[in-house]
Amino acid sequence: MHGPENAAHHQQQNASLGNNEHEAPIMPIEKAKLRGKLIMPLYPKRAFDIGLEGEVTLQVLIDKTAQIKDIKIIRHKGNTLFCEAALKTIKEKWGGLIEPHQQNGQFIEGWIEITIPFTIERK
Numbered sequence: 001m002h003g004p005e006n007a008a009h010h011q012q013q014n015a016s017l018g019n020n021e022h023e024a025p026i027m028p029i030e031k032a033k034l035r036g037k038l039i040m041p042l043y044p045k046r047a048f049d050i051g052l053e054g055e056v057t058l059q060v061l062i063d064k065t066a067q068i069k070d071i072k073i074i075r076h077k078g079n080t081l082f083c084e085a086a087l088k089t090i091k092e093k094w095g096g097l098i099e100p101h102q103q104n105g106q107f108i109e110g111w112i113e114i115t116i117p118f119t120i121e122r123k
Contacts, residue, residue: 025101026059029114033099035066041089043118044081054078056086057115064107066096074113082118 029038047054054077061070071090076083101110 024061024108024110026111026113027101029098029112032112034097035099036097038097039089039093041082041085041116041118043120044079044085047079047081047118048120051120052079052081053119054082055115055117056082057113058086058090059111059113060090060094060098061109061111062098062100063109064100066098066100068095069109078118082116085118086116 056076057074059072059074060068061072063069068091071087073083073087098112100107102108
């Protein structure tokens, strides 16, 4: 196929690939089984120094072997420094710590949703 038909076919193929990605189940972190303690991100120094607060809600795709396959930021409040801190920690520290979803006794990949708050404790 060449020309406009090929472009339309390619777009349709990409759209269906995107839909398959969303078919994996989504579970809140509170319902997930953990294999260890999740390390929370460090507060970004620049944000802390000027008193910024915020939160980041992410979806983390856990594969059948409990490894991180993908991370999506769903929404964030505050500075993007919080997003960067959350992404870095999840990529570097969370692999293998969240039990994969199970279906019919078999591990399957699925999304975990978590909101990470960044708040400064006031005395």
